[in-house]
Amino acid sequence: MDPLVTCLLIPFAAAIACLFCWLAPALHRAIAVVAMIAYLAASIRLFLAVDAAGVIAVEIGNWPAPFGITLVADLTSAIMVVVTAIIGLAVTIYSLSDIDPTREKFGYYIFLNLMLMGVTGAFLTGDIFNMFVWFEVMLISSFVLMTLGGERPQMEGAIKYVVLNLISSAFFLSACGILYAQTGTLNLADLAIRTRELMQPELLTTTAMLFLVAFGLKAGIFPLFFWLPASYHTPPVAVSAIFAGLLTKVGVYALVRVFTLIFVGDTPFTHGLLLVLAGLTMVSGVLGAMAQFDFRRLLSFHIISQIGYMILGLALFTQWALAGTVFYLFHHIIVKTNLFLISGITRRYSGTFDLKKLGGFYPATP
Amino acid sequence: MAGIILVALGVLFAGAAFLLLRRSVVKMIFGSVVRSQAVHLLILTASGLKTGAIPFVPQGETALAATAADPLPQALILTAIVISFGVLAFTLAMALRADQTMDTDDLDEMKNTDA
Numbered sequence: 064m065d066p067l068v069t070c071l072l073i074p075f076a077a078a079i080a081c082l083f084c085w086l087a088p089a090l091h092r093a094i095a096v097v098a099m100i101a102y103l104a105a106s107i108r109l110f111l112a113v114d115a116a117g118v119i120a121v122e123i124g125n126w127p128a129p130f131g132i133t134l135v136a137d138l139t140s141a142i143m144v145v146v147t148a149i150i151g152l153a154v155t156i157y158s159l160s161d162i163d164p165t166r167e168k169f170g171y172y173i174f175l176n177l178m179l180m181g182v183t184g185a186f187l188t189g190d191i192f193n194m195f196v197w198f199e200v201m202l203i204s205s206f207v208l209m210t211l212g213g214e215r216p217q218m219e220g221a222i223k224y225v226v227l228n229l230i231s232s233a234f235f236l237s238a239c240g241i242l243y244a245q246t247g248t249l250n251l252a253d254l255a256i257r258t259r260e261l262m263q264p265e266l267l268t269t270t271a272m273l274f275l276v277a278f279g280l281k282a283g284i285f286p287l288f289f290w291l292p293a294s295y296h297t298p299p300v301a302v303s304a305i306f307a308g309l310l311t312k313v314g315v316y317a318l319v320r321v322f323t324l325i326f327v328g329d330t331p332f333t334h335g336l337l338l339v340l341a342g343l344t345m346v347s348g349v350l351g352a353m354a355q356f357d358f359r360r361l362l363s364f365h366i367i368s369q370i371g372y373m374i375l376g377l378a379l380f381t382q383w384a385l386a387g388t389v390f391y392l393f394h395h396i397i398v399k400t401n402l403f404l405i406s407g408i409t410r411r412y413s414g415t416f417d418l419k420k421l422g423g424f425y426p427a428t429p
Numbered sequence: 430m431a432g433i434i435l436v437a438l439g440v441l442f443a444g445a446a447f448l449l450l451r452r453s454v455v456k457m458i459f460g461s462v463v464r465s466q467a468v469h470l471l472i473l474t475a476s477g478l479k480t481g482a483i484p485f486v487p488q489g490e491t492a493l494a495a496t497a498a499d500p501l502p503q504a505l506i507l508t509a510i511v512i513s514f515g516v517l518a519f520t521l522a523m524a525l526r527a528d529q530t531m532d533t534d535d536l537d538e539m540k541n542t543d544a
Contacts, residue, residue, distance in 0.1 A: 192505055199512045203519060210523055218527040219539040222454060225520060229461050230449070233468050236509055240472030243502065293543045 066109040067121045067134045067187060070144055073102045074151075074180040081173045088167040092159055095172040099152040102179070106141075106148040113141040120189060133250060135189035139389050143186045143316060146393050150308050150400050151179045157404050158301040166211050166299070174211070175305070178204035185313050192239050192249045194317065195232070198281075202228050205310060208302045209294065220294030227290040231280035238273035241266070242325075255324045264328055271326035271333050278321070282314030284374055285343040288367045292351065295366075296359035296416075300407030303359060307366055308400030312392055315373045319388060322377055330380060337378035344371030358406040358416040362399070369395055434474050441467035452536045454524045461520065465513040469506045476502035 077098030084090040113119055113136050121134045136144070155175065162171050181201025188194045206228075209221045243249055245266060246257040258267055276287070283291045291311070295303050326333050348368025355361040373395070376388030410416055413424055445467055448460025476499055484500035486493055493500075528534055 192508075196508065196512070199516070203515060206519055206523070210526065213526050213530055215530050216542050218523070218530050219542045221523060222527060222536070222539060225523060226449070226457060226461065229516060229520075230464075233461075233464050236465075236468050237471050240468070240475050240502070240505065243472075243505070244475035244477065249501075289543075297542055 065121055066112045067136055069105040070109055070183050073098055073105055074176040078173045078176040091172040095155050099155045103148040103152050106144045110141040110145050113138055132193045133189040134187045136187055140186045144183055146396050147182055154301050154305045161301045174204045174207045182309050182313055189251050190249050195235055209298050216297045220297035223290045224294040231277045234273050235277035238270050241270050251324055258325050268329050274321050278314045278318045283311050283367050283370050285340045292360055292363040295363040304400045304403035307403050308396045312396055319377050334378050334380050337374055341371045341374035341378050356418045362402050430478055438470055453534050458520045462517055469509055472502050472506055
């Protein structure tokens, strides 16, 4: 079977299988672990295929490229899928001991798998509207993971998270509509050619700003990050770890895609603006982190400043800067997820997330 | 025709912004519904309004007639409607649960998790 489609189908099949044994949460755990191992294997297979053959594309439903939906894997997206799989496996294993039975009973592993499918789809799609659909798959599953359990801080964080992400989806959708209206295509590669030929530069820049707001809200860049530290520390550790590792980075990945493929007409303005935003994001994230004493809140602010570094690479817009961005994305996903998981382990031993009370932790539990 | 729709778009977006800025969770959700309707209308209008034929390929031919309406914006809007419907169902359930756990509908009382 095609390596691209396999990567999407495995989490989906796992979610469906879990739905069939809804009443036996123990089976969910087994299915989730097996699925994640299979998914990791499939993603490595995809990576090797891309490494050997260059860019791979699949036309879904055998419709030829500009009309049908295409899935495309180049080296960047293949790397992102591999790291998604690694994180997925790590978080699933951590969840086995972290997630309480009530959450498991209400389908925790189902939504974890569906969210991973959404993330994979967003990385692999070659169609801007299809990307919107994968974003929604990912978002709706993440909303459920965020609210599952229904504790008070969770609900407070979730309301902000949900509403702001819905607003960013609306921006994304309007921008897709305008792009289609002007160029008559939604295929990313086709858009790259046609926007240069057909669109007025002013309108193109306006659309670029719509995309910047849409993905910027999801990625958490400077003026739009406030939902992130208000919500990421509220769900269980495993959930906040995978959110912190993957979700904002999908936003960064989407920004990198559209601002290297489509919106390269007026780089002094668009990438200049990105440069300013990246700098402000870096500074404000770190300043926010300095004032925090809650372990996970501190890490949430830290995500923001690191998003700034990634955007900086995109804004400089040279080959090496972009390579740096991709490298840092990869690195950051693994490290940040690990840091959140570590915060969970610390809390298990010491009973608190508060750094002020954590003194003397090392001598107590070496 | 386009003029009327443009005015409608403006009213919808303004109304959505007004509702989204309310303090009540339920009104905020209504705002997000109105806003998604506005976006659907925006896609339809931006892709060009015309009184054309139905976008079916006639029997024996391989392409659409030149007078046919463009089917793709309609497909986009249909997809977006389905998604926004699902999201609406979820947000309403979430608002209900939030009301049960917090016993309030006022966003100003939900600042405990803010940094």
